[in-house]
Amino acid sequence: MTSSPPQSLEDRVRSIVAEHRDDRGALLPILHAVMEEMGHVDPAAIPILADELNLSRADVYGVITFYHDFRQTPPGRKTIRICRAEACQAVGAAQLADNARARLGVGFGETTADGAVTLEQVFCLGNCATGPSVQVDGRLYGRVSPEQLDGMLEVGA
Amino acid sequence: MTASGQVATVYVPRDSAARSVGADEVADAVAAQAGRPVRVVRNGSRGMLWLEPLVEVETPAGRIAYGPVAPEDVEGLVAAGILDGATGHPLCLGPTEDIDWLRDQTRVTFARVGVVDPVSAEDYVAHGGLSGLRRALSLSPAQVVAEVTESGLRGRGGAGFPAGIKWKTVLEAGSELKFVCCNADEGDSGTFADRMLMEGDPFTLIEGMTIAAWAVGASEGYIYVRSEYPDAIDTLRAAIGTAYDQGWLGKRVLDSELSFDLFVRVGGGAYICGEETSMLESLEGKRGMVRAKPPIPALEGLFGKPTVVNNVLTLGSVPMILADGPAAYADLGVGRSRGTQVFQLGGNIARGGIVETAFGITLGDLVGRYGGGTRSGRPVRAVQVGGPLGAYLPTSRFDLPMDYEAFAAADAMVGHGGVVVFDDTVDMAGQARFAMEFCAAESCGKCTPCRVGAVRGVEVIDRIVAGVDREKNLKVLGDLCDLMTEGSLCAMGGLTPMPVKSALAHFPDDFATTTTEEGR
Ligand SMILES: Cc1cc2nc3c(=O)[nH]c(=O)nc-3n(C[C@H](O)[C@H](O)[C@H](O)COP(=O)(O)O)c2cc1C
Numbered sequence: 001m002t003s004s005p006p007q008s009l010e011d012r013v014r015s016i017v018a019e020h021r022d023d024r025g026a027l028l029p030i031l032h033a034v035m036e037e038m039g040h041v042d043p044a045a046i047p048i049l050a051d052e053l054n055l056s057r058a059d060v061y062g063v064i065t066f067y068h069d070f071r072q073t074p075p076g077r078k079t080i081r082i083c084r085a086e087a088c089q090a091v092g093a094a095q096l097a098d099n100a101r102a103r104l105g106v107g108f109g110e111t112t113a114d115g116a117v118t119l120e121q122v123f124c125l126g127n128c129a130t131g132p133s134v135q136v137d138g139r140l141y142g143r144v145s146p147e148q149l150d151g152m153l154e155v156g157a
Numbered sequence: 158m159t160a161s162g163q164v165a166t167v168y169v170p171r172d173s174a175a176r177s178v179g180a181d182e183v184a185d186a187v188a189a190q191a192g193r194p195v196r197v198v199r200n201g202s203r204g205m206l207w208l209e210p211l212v213e214v215e216t217p218a219g220r221i222a223y224g225p226v227a228p229e230d231v232e233g234l235v236a237a238g239i240l241d242g243a244t245g246h247p248l249c250l251g252p253t254e255d256i257d258w259l260r261d262q263t264r265v266t267f268a269r270v271g272v273v274d275p276v277s278a279e280d281y282v283a284h285g286g287l288s289g290l291r292r293a294l295s296l297s298p299a300q301v302v303a304e305v306t307e308s309g310l311r312g313r314g315g316a317g318f319p320a321g322i323k324w325k326t327v328l329e330a331g332s333e334l335k336f337v338c339c340n341a342d343e344g345d346s347g348t349f350a351d352r353m354l355m356e357g358d359p360f361t362l363i364e365g366m367t368i369a370a371w372a373v374g375a376s377e378g379y380i381y382v383r384s385e386y387p388d389a390i391d392t393l394r395a396a397i398g399t400a401y402d403q404g405w406l407g408k409r410v411l412d413s414e415l416s417f418d419l420f421v422r423v424g425g426g427a428y429i430c431g432e433e434t435s436m437l438e439s440l441e442g443k444r445g446m447v448r449a450k451p452p453i454p455a456l457e458g459l460f461g462k463p464t465v466v467n468n469v470l471t472l473g474s475v476p477m478i479l480a481d482g483p484a485a486y487a488d489l490g491v492g493r494s495r496g497t498q499v500f501q502l503g504g505n506i507a508r509g510g511i512v513e514t515a516f517g518i519t520l521g522d523l524v525g526r527y528g529g530g531t532r533s534g535r536p537v538r539a540v541q542v543g544g545p546l547g548a549y550l551p552t553s554r555f556d557l558p559m560d561y562e563a564f565a566a567a568d569a570m571v572g573h574g575g576v577v578v579f580d581d582t583v584d585m586a587g588q589a590r591f592a593m594e595f596c597a598a599e600s601c602g603k604c605t606p607c608r609v610g611a612v613r614g615v616e617v618i619d620r621i622v623a624g625v626d627r628e629k630n631l632k633v634l635g636d637l638c639d640l641m642t643e644g645s646l647c648a649m650g651g652l653t654p655m656p657v658k659s660a661l662a663h664f665p666d667d668f669a670t671t672t673t674e675e676g677r
């Protein structure tokens with residue numbers, strides 16, 4: 001992909017859609033691409049997507065809200081996801097979850113007021129023999145100790 | 158020290174579990190500190206996850222294993238001569254193939270995982286890859302279906318439906334357009350075998366899907382991978398690209414009549430999208446609302462066309478079945494559970510990982526002999542088998558053989574083969590509550606018993622534990638469970654009562670309040 005001068009949201013969304021023109025049932029791949037490029041799905045993109053894909057706005061909105069992955073507000077500079085499923089519960093995930101909420105002062109699905117960290121919960125990262133598991137900006141960590149989590153919550157100066 | 162000076166071949170897994178505990182740093186350290194030319198191969202994991210990062214060095218006598226290796230161990234290991242296969246270092250585990258945990262398994266579906274370079278086409282072929290597909294293409298589609306049926310292969314995604322029967326339905330459905338869809342949503346906590354196969358031997362899945370396409374007359378395939386698996390997604394995309402380059406996918410596969418295109422699609426972080434009809438809706442770009450059956454996907458699946466939907470391990474077992482013949486596979490196992498199952502040991506377990514073995518091994522053997530008990534060193538108290546919708550079992554049920562029918566008879570399920578261990582600090586009322594909470598959070602919302610029942614379930618369990626109208630609320634919980642079991646459209650609502658009722662049945666004391674005067 002070549003970079004061109006800054007584009008409007010509309011142009012960016014339309015060009016993402018164009019790349020997925022040949023995909024069957026393209027809405028999910030398109031939404032993932034929008035997330036990848038912009039970090040969230042701006043509500044202003046909904047009518048554009050609806051127009052491009054010949055769907056109603058309600059259809060597009062319904063899909064965005066059904067899936068946990070698609071957020072409509074920008075995430076923090078760092079996203080920390082803590083696994084809260086059974087195998088990680090068995091090795092101390094609840095403590096990690098409590099520590100993270102207390103340290104950051106936010107709940108799951110929220111971003112700190114300074115925009116530094118978004119805290120999320122996730123149910124299983126496929127790392128169930130080497131838990132508790134935490135994902136930081138897409139990178140997976142296993143056997144995470146409370147001290148290690150403290151390090152992850154530390155936001156680089 | 159015979160090989161000194163030659164290029165040493167060192168294996169450091171690229172598996173995401175290994176990476177999660179430092180395999181990338183170890184690989185970098187090996188390359189930087191070897192002091193001589195080394196070839197670092199990023200293989201899949203052997204599945205001995207408590208030993209990760211596991212480093213292997215190739216020697217004339219086979220591969221020698223070291224683990225678990227921290228980046229700061231590398232200098233000492235190199236100094237001890239491991240690049241020549243020295244065995245004196247305390248982290249040395251001896252020849253990999255002789256480690257009893259691995260040696261005592263029957264690796265069929267996982268035969269190449271950890272052995273080969275996952276994205277090397279040459280390695281794949283050198284280790285027997287494509288022989289199943291070549292043989293399949295020399296047979297008629299109906300013959301391939303017959304062999305899969307004879308092998309006794311049942312779906313590994315949970316329900317255990319015979320794969321051959323599903324394929325036959327799709328083969329016989331008249332349609333110009335048919336699909337093969339691989340369910341790689343693997344949402345169950347405690348399961349990671351799909352991920353490890355996709356990361357460790359992706360060509361096997363591609364080959365299995367291509368055989369399925371030939372067998373049923375499909376021209377297009379989709380692998381629906383959960384977004385929580387970014388490494389698996391990357392590895393699959395790389396392998397599919399290579400497969401096209403090699404002529405294993407696309408027009409005239411291996412110069413045969415078959416044309417087959419394969420795509421990776423990424424899920425949206427919804428557990429319910431592992432249910433096959435929800436997955437199909439999602440693949441169509443819609444909300445993952447479960448469809449009522451009939452029509453079955455085999456007849457009206459993706460975009461209304463006849464569609465094979467199978468789990469990663471089901472499709473990943475097909476190449477071996479075609480290569481070695483159905484009898485070899487059917488000879489393994491017990492009763493109507495034929496072949497091997499890839500069990501996954503997780504949670505609070507000393508030696509967690511992949512145990513592929515014939516059906517029929519007992520739960521106790523898996524948790525004790527392989528798993529070595531808990532990681533915490535405390536007594537095992539409960540084991541959840543088959544994911545979040547599976548039963549919690551006490552150690553008194555460790556005699557149960559891992560077999561679909563035996564588990565069903567014990568009000569439990571084998572499911573996708575995940576075994577999650579808890580020590581004696583677990584609060585089983587809390588686990589039962591979580592099962593309801595999870596259902597409430599992940600319900601697709603289509604039917605009331607599931608959507609509303611799960612929310613009610615959380616409240617009722619809270620009341621029971623708080624000692625409010627205990628007897629009455631226990632009855633309410635029982636009725637609620639029955640309603641969910643009977644009245645839910647799919648197994649999300651239908652099976653959520655299983656962990657709840659099993660926790661109640663086997664661990665009733667945990668549901669008593671601390672200040673109870675009613676006793677249990
Ligand atoms: C709530 C729910 C979640 C499921 N999740 C998965 C999953 O993650 N992976 C899977 O292969 N099957 C899953 N299944 C089972 C599928 O519906 C389906 O039976 C399976 O993909 C068929 O393939 P198989 O016959 O090869 O097992 C799930 C079922 C339910 C009800």
Ligand code: SF4
Nearest residue numbers: 603604607647649650
């Ligand atoms: S049981 Fe639950 S998940 Fe299944 S269709 Fe009904 S509401 Fe959806």
Ligand code: FES
Nearest residue numbers: 083088125127128
């Ligand atoms: S339960 Fe946490 S990684 Fe699977």
Ligand code: FES
Nearest residue numbers: 066427599600601
């Ligand atoms: S499944 Fe996640 S919002 Fe319904």
